[in-house]
Structures are given as structure tokens and as C-alpha cells.
Amino acid sequence: MSGTHRQGPPEDCASCRKLFTVLSEHHQASPDLRLTVAEIGTRCGSSRVTAQRHLSYLVKHKRVKADGRTPVRGATVAQGGEVPDDATPLQWAVNVIAPDPTCGKGLRVLAGQGWSGRIGPGEIAAAAGISVRTWERHRPHLVTARLVQFTPTTVLARDGRHRVRLADGYRLMSGVVVAAPAGDSYAADAAGDQAKALVDSIRWYCAPPAEMTRAYRLVASRLLAQWPAEELVRRAVFPEPDGYVGNPYGLLSTRLPGPAESYVIPAEAAVRGETSARPRCRSCDVLFAGGRVSPDGLCRECREELTLPLAPVARVDAPRCRECSHQVGPAQWLCDGCGADQRVPA
Numbered sequence: 001m002s003g004t005h006r007q008g009p010p011e012d013c014a015s016c017r018k019l020f021t022v023l024s025e026h027h028q029a030s031p032d033l034r035l036t037v038a039e040i041g042t043r044c045g046s047s048r049v050t051a052q053r054h055l056s057y058l059v060k061h062k063r064v065k066a067d068g069r070t071p072v073r074g075a076t077v078a079q080g081g082e083v084p085d086d087a088t089p090l091q092w093a094v095n096v097i098a099p100d101p102t103c104g105k106g107l108r109v110l111a112g113q114g115w116s117g118r119i120g121p122g123e124i125a126a127a128a129g130i131s132v133r134t135w136e137r138h139r140p141h142l143v144t145a146r147l148v149q150f151t152p153t154t155v156l157a158r159d160g161r162h163r164v165r166l167a168d169g170y171r172l173m174s175g176v177v178v179a180a181p182a183g184d185s186y187a188a189d190a191a192g193d194q195a196k197a198l199v200d201s202i203r204w205y206c207a208p209p210a211e212m213t214r215a216y217r218l219v220a221s222r223l224l225a226q227w228p229a230e231e232l233v234r235r236a237v238f239p240e241p242d243g244y245v246g247n248p249y250g251l252l253s254t255r256l257p258g259p260a261e262s263y264v265i266p267a268e269a270a271v272r273g274e275t276s277a278r279p280r281c282r283s284c285d286v287l288f289a290g291g292r293v294s295p296d297g298l299c300r301e302c303r304e305e306l307t308l309p310l311a312p313v314a315r316v317d318a319p320r321c322r323e324c325s326h327q328v329g330p331a332q333w334l335c336d337g338c339g340a341d342q343r344v345p346a
């Protein structure tokens with residue numbers, strides 16, 4: 001007998017949330033090692049009986065699969081704004097609704113390293129227990145979902161002539177886009193002044209007066225589009241150009257966001273509420289209280305409706321891979337990539 005759980009969504013139960021996080025973290029770290037209920041209890045700081053009660057509740061509410069151990073793909077039991085503002089990247093990542101489970105694995109590997117950093121595809125794939133090919137296939141999903149930003153980086157080789165490609169830099173992103181408000185002339189003046197100060201502070205940007213004015217206008221337009229000044233400076237100055245810059249305006253404009261690009265709040269800033277932008281739920285547009293974005297970028301109401309992320313709706317009769325929801329042939333359970341990942345040596 002494990003008693004009955006009080007009614008209500010698992011989101012409202014602190015023990016269910018704790019237990020879900022424990023299971024998600026364990027599933028990421030060692031998917032093949034089945035925890036006993038007593039072990040789960042120990043990790044949650046509760047008894048075996050208590051752990052069993054909440055575990056059954058999570059299974060009943062489809063947050064955990066019938067095996068009692070595997071978190072349902074994409075399910076979450078976090079409340080909006082619930083992640084503490086000292087949350088680790090991994091705590092954030094386990095609450096994010098990833099596009100598919102394979103993406104979720106990759107995302108958690110990145111999160112295990114930090115909010116940002118540098119890591120190569122081989123290392124990510126090995127840590128996630130997938131092939132490099134599978135990772136390369138899923139990486140664009142994370143970029144499209146605005147959950148990760150990758151920055152290719154090259155450095156000048158010792159010979160001073162060739163460039164060597166390093167592992168890509170990455171940054172975890174909240175998926176929440178900040179839309180530009182309708183501008184007014186007061187905002188335009190303020191942006192103009194700020195843009196001038198910003199461009200003047202970029203040491204490598206030395207150009208004739210006409211090119212300076214062009215740069216001020218370029219930066220002002222991005223400030224008006226809600227790009228924070230710090231982010232524009234960061235993009236403009238890193239990495240320091242090596243050597244003489246022949247076309248400073250050209251370099252500046254390739255480094256700054258394009259006119260159609262919107263500012264996405266980085267995950268860390270979103271979790272801590274450290275953003276000057278006013279973030280909104282990515283589904284219904286409601287403002288987040290206190291500027292703190294929930295881990296999946298959704299407000300509570302929207303999350304309740306979307307507890308399970310829905311794979312892009314396609315023709316119902318098109319069979320899909322059970323793991324990553326890519327389209328597969330009629331007699332296939334898994335796509336080639338996922339099939340290769342899961343094949344066990346005989």
C-alpha cells in the first residue's frame with residue numbers, strides 16, 4: 001500500500017516535481033541503470049513508500065512511462081517561474097520542452113557543461129550516447145527552437161596565415177523572442193546617443209566620418225529592435241580582429257544581428273530575470289511577472305494545455321520514428337539514425 005496522492009496536477013506537488021527531476025537527471029546520466037524505488041526515495045530525501053506514491057502519480061498523469069522510470073519525452077512538471085534563480089543549467093534543461101528526445105539528450109549534455117562554453121560534436125555525441133551523425137541531424141532542431149546558439153570559431157594558426165577551426169562555441173537560449181515595439185521619436189533619439197557611445201567604444205572600429213555615421217545608424221536600428229547594448233558590444237568586439245581591418249563597416253555589419261533577426265533571451269538571463277527586455281509567453285504573449293521566464297518559455301496556462309509537445313502536425317498516415325518523430329518507412333519503428341543508435345551488439 002502506498003496511500004493515495006492528493007488530487008491536482010503533478011505540477012502542484014513539490015514531491016512530484018522533485019522526483020521528476022531526479023528521474024530526468026538519472027535517465028540522462030545512465031539510462032540503462034534502473035534505480036530502485038528506495039534509491040529514488042533517497043535521492044528525493046523521502047521514504048520508499050512516499051517515493052512510490054508520487055511515482056505512481058506521475059505514471060498515472062503520463063509524466064513517466066509505464067515502466068515507472070522513463071520520463072515521458074518532453075513532459076515537464078515545472079511551474080511557470082518555478083525554477084529557482086540560482087538554478088543550474090541542468091535544472092533548467094530538464095524542464096525545457098526539447099523538440100524531441102534526442103535533442104533533449106544533446107541539450108542536457110551542453111547544459112552539463114554550463115550556460116555557455118565550447119564543445120565539439122564528437123564529445124557531445126559520446127556524452128549523449130548517440131552517434132555524431134545523429135547529433136549533426138538534431139543540432140539544427142535546437143537552433144530552430146532557439147534553445148541553443150552555436151558560434152563557429154577559428155583562430156589564426158602559428159604560421160600566421162592559416163586559420164584553424166576550433167570546436168563551436170555554444171550558448172543556451174530561452175527560446176523566448178523579444179519583439180520590437182512601435183518606435184517613437186524619443187526612443188529614436190535615445191538610441192542614437194547610445195549607438196554613438198557604443199560605436200566609439202569599439203576599439204577596432206576606425207573609419208572616415210561618413211562610415212562612422214553609417215555605423216551609428218546601424219547600431220541605433222538594432223537598439224530600437226530591442227537588442228541590448230551589452231549583446232551588441234559582445235558581438236562587435238569578440239573575437240578581436242587580428243591585424244588590419246580593411247572594411248570596418250563591412251565587418252561590423254556582419255558581426256551585428258541582421259535586420260530580420262530578433263533578440264532571443266539567453267537561458268541564464270531568462271532564469272535569473274536579468275534582462276532589460278520584457279519577456280512574454282511564447283505561445284499566448286502574456287508578460288512574465290518580474291521578467292523571469294519559465295524554463296520552457298510558456299506561461300502556466302499554456303503549459304497546461306501543451307503538457308506534451310506536439311510533433312509538427314503532418315499527414316496523420318505518415319509513419320514517424322518513435323524516438324525522434326522523423327518520417328519513416330511503413331514498416332519501420334525507428335528512423336535509420338535512431339535505429340543505429342539503439343542497435344545493441346548481439
Ligand SMILES: [Zn+2]
Nearest residue numbers: 013015016054
Ligand atoms: Zn506528488
Ligand SMILES: [Zn+2]
Nearest residue numbers: 100103138141
Ligand atoms: Zn531533434
Ligand SMILES: [Zn+2]
Nearest residue numbers: 281284299302
Ligand atoms: Zn501563455
Ligand SMILES: [Zn+2]
Nearest residue numbers: 321324335338
Ligand atoms: Zn529517429
